[in-house]
Amino acid sequence: MLEYVTDLARPNALDERPVTTLDAPACRCGLGAGCDRRALTQAGIAWTHDQRRARQTIYRRGDVTENIIVICSGWACRYNQLSDGRRQILSILLPGDIVAGAALFSPVLDFSVQALTAVRYGEIARGQLRERLSPPAFLDLVSQLLVAGQAEADAQLFDLGRRLADERVAALVLRLRERLLARGEVQDGAEGGSFAFPLRQQQVADIVGLTPEHVSRVVTQMRRSRLMDIADGFLTIHDLPALKRLGDLR
Amino acid sequence: MLEYVTDLARPNALDERPVTTLDAPACRCGLGAGCDRRALTQAGIAWTHDQRRARQTIYRRGDVTENIIVICSGWACRYNQLSDGRRQILSILLPGDIVAGAALFSPVLDFSVQALTAVRYGEIARGQLRERLSPPAFLDLVSQLLVAGQAEADAQLFDLGRRLADERVAALVLRLRERLLARGEVQDGAEGGSFAFPLRQQQVADIVGLTPEHVSRVVTQMRRSRLMDIADGFLTIHDLPALKRLGDLR
DNA sequence: CGCCGGTTTGAGAAACATCAACCTGTGTGG
DNA sequence: CCACACAGGTTGATGTTTCTCAAACCGGCG
Numbered sequence: 001m002l003e004y005v006t007d008l009a010r011p012n013a014l015d016e017r018p019v020t021t022l023d024a025p026a027c028r029c030g031l032g033a034g035c036d037r038r039a040l041t042q043a044g045i046a047w048t049h050d051q052r053r054a055r056q057t058i059y060r061r062g063d064v065t066e067n068i069i070v071i072c073s074g075w076a077c078r079y080n081q082l083s084d085g086r087r088q089i090l091s092i093l094l095p096g097d098i099v100a101g102a103a104l105f106s107p108v109l110d111f112s113v114q115a116l117t118a119v120r121y122g123e124i125a126r127g128q129l130r131e132r133l134s135p136p137a138f139l140d141l142v143s144q145l146l147v148a149g150q151a152e153a154d155a156q157l158f159d160l161g162r163r164l165a166d167e168r169v170a171a172l173v174l175r176l177r178e179r180l181l182a183r184g185e186v187q188d189g190a191e192g193g194s195f196a197f198p199l200r201q202q203q204v205a206d207i208v209g210l211t212p213e214h215v216s217r218v219v220t221q222m223r224r225s226r227l228m229d230i231a232d233g234f235l236t237i238h239d240l241p242a243l244k245r246l247g248d249l250r
Numbered sequence: 251m252l253e254y255v256t257d258l259a260r261p262n263a264l265d266e267r268p269v270t271t272l273d274a275p276a277c278r279c280g281l282g283a284g285c286d287r288r289a290l291t292q293a294g295i296a297w298t299h300d301q302r303r304a305r306q307t308i309y310r311r312g313d314v315t316e317n318i319i320v321i322c323s324g325w326a327c328r329y330n331q332l333s334d335g336r337r338q339i340l341s342i343l344l345p346g347d348i349v350a351g352a353a354l355f356s357p358v359l360d361f362s363v364q365a366l367t368a369v370r371y372g373e374i375a376r377g378q379l380r381e382r383l384s385p386p387a388f389l390d391l392v393s394q395l396l397v398a399g400q401a402e403a404d405a406q407l408f409d410l411g412r413r414l415a416d417e418r419v420a421a422l423v424l425r426l427r428e429r430l431l432a433r434g435e436v437q438d439g440a441e442g443g444s445f446a447f448p449l450r451q452q453q454v455a456d457i458v459g460l461t462p463e464h465v466s467r468v469v470t471q472m473r474r475s476r477l478m479d480i481a482d483g484f485l486t487i488h489d490l491p492a493l494k495r496l497g498d499l500r
Numbered sequence: 501c502g503c504c505g506g507t508t509t510g511a512g513a514a515a516c517a518t519c520a521a522c523c524t525g526t527g528t529g530g
Numbered sequence: 531c532c533a534c535a536c537a538g539g540t541t542g543a544t545g546t547t548t549c550t551c552a553a554a555c556c557g558g559c560g
Contacts, residue, residue: 080408083500088411090404101397105390110401140355146396147351151360153403154340158330160410161338161459165516201539209411211517216540250333415548451507461549466508507555514549523540530533 049122052076052115054198059099059113066107067123069099074119075198078111079206089206091152092116094179101146117198158249160209168208169218170247173228173235192237197230299372302326302365304448309349309363316357317373319349324369325448328361329456339456341402342366344429351396367448408499410459418458419468420497423478423485442487447480 049072052058058076059065076093078100090111093099099113104126155175159168177195180186186193201219205212223229227246228237237243299322302308308326309315326343328350340361343349349363354376405425409418427445430436436443451469455462473479477496478487487493 078404080404080499082412086412088408090407101393101400105394105397111404143351143393143396144355146393146400147355149400150351150396150403153400153407154328154330154361156407157340157403157410158338160407161456162332162336200537206411212538213518213540214516216538217516220540249330450505462506463508463550464548466506467548470508501560503560504558506557509554510552512550515547517546518544520543521541524538526536526538528533528535530531 047122047124049120051118051120054115054117054119056115057112058115058119058121059109061109061112063109064107065100065103065109065123066125066127068103068126069113070122070124071095071097071099072120072122075116076113076119076121077116077203077207078113080111087206088209089203091149091156092176092207095183097149098142098145101142101149104142116203155249156207163247165208165210165214166218166221167246168210169204169215169222170227170243171249172204172208172247173237174243174247177237189236192228192240192243194234194236196233197235198233297372297374299370301368301370304365304367304369306365307362308365308369308371309359309361311359311362313359314357315350315353315359315373316375316377318353318376319363320372320374321345321347321349322370322372325366326363326369326371327366327453327457328363330361337456338459339453341399341406342426342457345433347399348392348395351392351399354392366453405499406457413497415458415460415464416468416471417496418460419454419465419472420477420493421499422454422458422497423487424493424497427487439486442478442490442493444484444486446483447485448483 058069061080071093073095076099078090078093079087080090081087093113099121100109100111102110152175155171159171163171176197177186177193180195186195199207201215202212204219205215208215210218219230226238227242228235228239230236308319311330321343323345326349328340328343329337330340331337341347343363349371350359350361352360402425405421409421413421426447427436427443430445436445449457451465452462454469455465458465460468469480476488477492478485478489480486
């Protein structure tokens with residue numbers, strides 16, 4: 001397997017320094033009104049917004065945190081990596097997603113987290129959160145996010161276990177499209193709309209369990225057959241029905 | 251792909267009839283003291299114990315349920331299946347596991363559930379559960395189970411995306427061993443102990459994303475190299491360190 | 501005994517990985 | 531401005547893993 005050369009190996013003290021924003025802009029994280037710095041501060045809950053640039057590491061497997069982390073803007077991912085370089089992205093984190101539900105109970109993370117684009121994220125001490133937020137609301141919120149994560153994982157499991165390369169890519173695109181639709185981040189274009197797609201083919205490969213070369217072949221093939229196109233950080237769907245025939249769970 | 255011939259296609263009215271046990275025996279489901287028929291009954295919470303024989307279907311994808319389902323004894327699995335027969339098992343359900351955290355919010359199931367051995371399971375109306383159980387305890391319980399499920403899914407995702415056939419099988423065995431260890435269901439034998447292993451190779455294949463033929467080759471190979479052995483419904487580990495070298499996440 | 505579900509084995513095909521070259525746009529230093 | 535490096539993507543030739551299809555095997559059971 002490839003020894004993926006990433007910047008994981010060169011932590012840069014300056015780059016990794018947390019930058020606390022004093023005025024948190026409007027935040028579409030799932031905590032809803034909860035993710036309002038002023039409101040939380042008034043409630044006596046410590047809340048910090050940090051940010052990372054694209055490709056920077058946010059957490060490493062084994063790191064310890066007492067915080068619940070929520071993505072506020074940008075894309076990130078959870079991944080695991082073997083010592084021989086094989087890497088698998090476990091999930092794509094979009095604004096509103098909880099990075100680690102696991103952190104609710106065990107402070108030590110079982111995966112690494114990396115920014116895919118520039119990312120802003122918030123951290124709340126879990127003890128505080130659990131004490132202060134009214135329990136039923138908190139239950140619904142967290143459980144709902146956990147359940148959504150499980151559903152995503154289920155779909156991904158099926159893809160990796162039982163689908164061919166082109167079907168996997170199609171399914172990935174469709175699921176991303178669904179999630180972005182729900183956030184109103186899909187522009188409707190010719191056939192199936194288009195949306196910002198910051199992933200490099202290497203990263204797509206790490207999601208769908210293929211090599212970057214093979215992803216390139218699949219994407220090129222899809223471009224030629226006018227299924228969809230990825231260019232300039234945007235993904236445009238040209239034939240949504242055909243894509244669904246490939247990648248939908250039926 | 252194969253058209254897997256399962257008994258999904260021949261529902262048997264007699265076999266599928268729920269059998270409510272009047273005296274629920276000791277139950278190691280995660281609800282702990284909660285899963286005590288008398289206690290729950292006294293608290294006014296409706297609770298039923300049903301059972302299924304091996305290979306029977308408990309739920310089908312798309313079924314609607316207002317209940318939270320917990321496995322009390324036996325093995326079951328969640329799976330999804332394409333119309334062309336491709337099937338992927340999403341998770342193995344052991345006693346104490348919640349079948350569908352999803353049912354907490356959406357009554358319609360996004361997967362099917364099948365008994366792998368004879369299975370006893372309990373159902374509690376979710377509304378009742380959420381109202382009656384004291385919220386903090388409920389939060390911890392459910393979230394903890396959800397988080398554990400996510401961790402399992404993460405490991406499985408890595409295996410399916412980035413591991414070779416023998417590594418996948420080794421990893422599956424190791425993870426099952428861990429879960430059974432926690433339940434005290436591993437007898438320590440010669441090297442790595444042994445435990446009941448009711449899975450057919452077809453089912454193993456549906457977990458690790460391979461064909462049954464290839465699973466047979468891998469298992470036979472492992473038997474010959476004295477890594478482990480599966481026989482008579484029991485799995486015996488002969489060389490735990492070697493197995494871990496193959497399948498552990500490092 | 502014959503049947504049946506499950507497993508094993510083999511030969512050939514398909515999907516995907518590997519390795520290597522090349523291409524293109526972009527930034528960088530002289 | 532040019533030379534150059536570099537990251538990301540594309541393409542091709544070849545190798546490996548796994549699948550497919552088919553047959554044989556094996557223990558249990560009517």
